[in-house]
Amino acid sequence: MSHKSIAIFTWGLDGGAFTNLPVALTKGFWNLGVKDLYILYLSKGPAEDITFPEGVKLVSLGVERSMASPIALSRFLKTAKPDVLIAMPTIISIPAIMGWLLAQQRQTKFVIYQGDTLTSDIAIDHKHNLRMQIMPWLARLLYPTANGLTTVSQGVLDILKQDHIPIPRNRVAVIPNPVDVENFLVRSQAEEPEHPWLRHKDSPVIVSLGRLGKRKNYPMLLQAVAKVRSHLKVKLIIFGEGPERKNLQELIAKLGLQEDVSLPGHVANPWSHIAKADVFVMSSLDEAFCLALVEAMACGVPVISTDAIGGGPRSILEDGKYGNLVPTDDVQALADAIHKVLTSQSWRSHLIDVSKQRCQAFEPEAVAKQWLSFLQQV
Template sequence: MKRKEFLISIFLPSLGGGGAEKVALKLAEGFVNRGFNVDLVLLKAEGPYLNLIPKKCTLYVLNSRRALFSLFKLVKYLKSRKPSVFISNLTHLNIVSLLTKLLFTNKIKFVIVEHLNFTKSFKYKRGMKKYFLYFMMKSFYPYADKIIAVSQGVAMDFESLLPGVKQKIKVIYNPIPVDEIIEKSKEPLNHPWFKDSQIPVILSAGRLSSQKDFGTLMKAFSLIRKELKSRLVILGEGEERKNLENLAKSLGIYEDILMPGFVDNPYKFMSKASVFVLSSIYEGFANVIVEAMACGLSVVSTDCESGPREILEDGKYGKLVPVGDPEALAKATMETIKNPYDKEFLILRARDFSVEAAVSKYLEIIE
């Protein structure tokens, strides 16, 4: 089939400011640049990334509050558009997508993408919903034509959870647009903290959620401040904001912490910070580590499952510390501030995760 006759559909809940959404948009752009038709299918037309939809993509909005409620609208979409391949992201959407495959018999290839280490995320989820989710995964994931894992750790986790789908799993690292990031990192940043080179700025970014464990980062920062005058900036928004603000006040570090919320261009912060710190309890790939490295910024990360150890190659490109250990995090951060990694060394590593490489690997399995 000619590429101009080949339709790729990418399914997302919305275009909220998360890593999965950013990755999907970069893949869509990559497919369009290779001459493919691309539909972007959303449950809801909302989120800060709406203005980043590639011009040649066609947007379809199902107008559903929940994934399950979109089932029949999704079947209608598939009957109407008849895509060659349907790429679904995130567990709840993956389940609904595979359910539509059973209801819709047209020869569409269904590819699902898993962005998290399910075992670790399962451990920290509350209530009975997680057991239902696992049951649905066991029931429907075997019907996927391919399962994309965003890291080796995610792949290994799914092989242990669902051994029957092992042959369908393929690891494709998330695409990171390094040159685009470098260009955006050159934009001016008009904040006094980033103009005083005498006081180091520790940077982190991500949804303000329990998964990111910014509480441990704040505790580490309080230890750092006892030995080194410094400041902490956390980019992102989320349900833990109030708790984190209260923790900062109780630790006596509130005046030296900045939490500006979601920002359109985090890279201008990265290019001017002293070190980037990821404090997560679990991840799938940790895009933000590669993004920081693309800006030439040294990284300290928890050795969480999955992603950081693979990206940093067992500590070659940045220090790894145990999860939930503020003392170890503080020590590694101070060492990195005093002895940062070579910028070109980090940028070169970031280029290993290019958009072009990811798009080529996707096309190997869907063409």
């Protein structure tokens, strides 16, 4: 099929990882010559620092919650009749399918974007959330109606099959998330970091970025830092907010790390902080992709990650070729990896060099090319 017009339905345009995805993919499509582009969003945004190519049409559906969006989405599809509808992130796939089916516009091809592990993610972080619990059941019912499906890693595709979630046969592709590397580099150098440990560094600083939830497995990182600290003076900053804050603060106190660990919450420009760090560590149990890992690599910072369920870090780092990959339950291995990066200048330099090379694979145009090739098949 031709793909003259593409609509991307997203959560909101108020910043954060969910916003970065459609911004980067739209930029890639635009640069490859797709000029009839729509960004549909619920009602939040766009934030002042969100910039799309000038001709992209932003359409607010005017609803607060994704489950209230199908009727508004179907109205848009009946009017605009785009060739393709893509929904991202995964949490809005179900309401997007409902809106697409309601519109009965079969000339609009609907492609599911699967950016998380679904069942694994729910089991770790949403086991008491009824709405999230029914997502796999709805996926089993509705996913087969779509024209195509993309997953961000082979690990995610394997989990979908393992969990008996039907996928459109022969219309499946593994396509990584796009990352606007150039944008993050500009933003990382735009200002000095706010955090005093990075402004006036008196010891190596480890950083991590993500929601303070169980999925991020931060207790493992704290235990590893405690081990490193017995040999080396280090500090750790974890940027993000979430329900595990109280538990993490209690563990920090128990490990005697109050003077060396900071949980500053959200910051407006995390990349200016990451760029000044000595190492970026992701300790997750489950990661379908992990944008923050690529962002850190783009900022020229060596990275370490656990080999999380979903295979995102393994895919990004190509089995450890572009950064340290350690098991999700081996605190000592994580501590050793951190110590090596902080004490071996040759190893640090090697990781920084190969990381920058690897980032090219996630540039918006490179990823958009894969999308356009796949859309020809559906």
